[in-house]
Amino acid sequence: MDTSEFDGLPKLPANITIAGYNRLMATKMLPKEVSRIIYLDCDIVLNADIKHIWEIDINNYLLAAVRDKLYKDYKDTYFNSGFMFLNLKELRDFDFYNKWKNYSKTHPNIFELKFGDQDILNAITEDRIMLLSEDYNCYNSKLFSDKTIVVHFGGSKPWEPTCLHPRTFKEIYWKYTDQNPWRINSKSEKAKAYVKYIIKFLRKQPLFFLKKKYYSRILDIIYCRIASRNK
Numbered sequence: 001m002d003t004s005e006f007d008g009l010p011k012l013p014a015n016i017t018i019a020g021y022n023r024l025m026a027t028k029m030l031p032k033e034v035s036r037i038i039y040l041d042c043d044i045v046l047n048a049d050i051k052h053i054w055e056i057d058i059n060n061y062l063l064a065a066v067r068d069k070l071y072k073d074y075k076d077t078y079f080n081s082g083f084m085f086l087n088l089k090e091l092r093d094f095d096f097y098n099k100w101k102n103y104s105k106t107h108p109n110i111f112e113l114k115f116g117d118q119d120i121l122n123a124i125t126e127d128r129i130m131l132l133s134e135d136y137n138c139y140n141s142k143l144f145s146d147k148t149i150v151v152h153f154g155g156s157k158p159w160e161p162t163c164l165h166p167r168t169f170k171e172i173y174w175k176y177t178d179q180n181p182w183r184i185n186s187k188s189e190k191a192k193a194y195v196k197y198i199i200k201f202l203r204k205q206p207l208f209f210l211k212k213k214y215y216s217r218i219l220d221i222i223y224c225r226i227a228s229r230n231k
Helices: 018-029 051-055 088-093 096-106 117-128 167-177 187-204 212-230
Strands: 036-040 044-046 063-067 079-087 129-132 150-152
Touching: 018 036, 018 079, 018 088, 018 096, 018 117, 036 051, 036 088, 044 167, 079 088, 079 117, 079 129, 079 150, 088 096, 096 117, 117 129, 150 167
Parallel strands: 063 129
Antiparallel strands: 036 079, 044 150, 063 079
């Protein structure tokens, strides 16, 4: 991928690489014969078969996604881009590629966009979105149920020692991780993985204790640990 395509776009959050913008290139990257795709973030676990998604009729829509209710100040149609059923044919006819390029060049406060590509996607496609139930992108542990199909570990990751998700939510990730051949087989290996993560974090943020945001994060971790034990 030629990353120069993303010149002039705002820097993504620290936990997201420049590859986060790749989804903006779907209509260009994929052959024209490909008319629809299911896009999934890499921090997603499929808790059920998603084959039936192909049967959803999105002929009159650019994409189908789940509303992001974490950000109440945004429009009711504001969606989370971690899971998307993209209608590439309609997006090409809509001239999506040139529209987002033009948006990035003409937006007066482009570097103030909080969620980069997600904000761009929402701004351009807002009138032609099919909103799906939260079962297709469960990013909040309080919304998880037996009907949940797509589990999205946005923000805190279950493999990180600082994970804020309740234990029952994290167990979904480990349930499926333990079924693959690259799983971590023992508690000692998990401990080593945590230590490696902490070392990597300290190398990137050696003076983290001087930043206010980390104090609130530590308090969040303590609160979530207590709440998880009380459930």
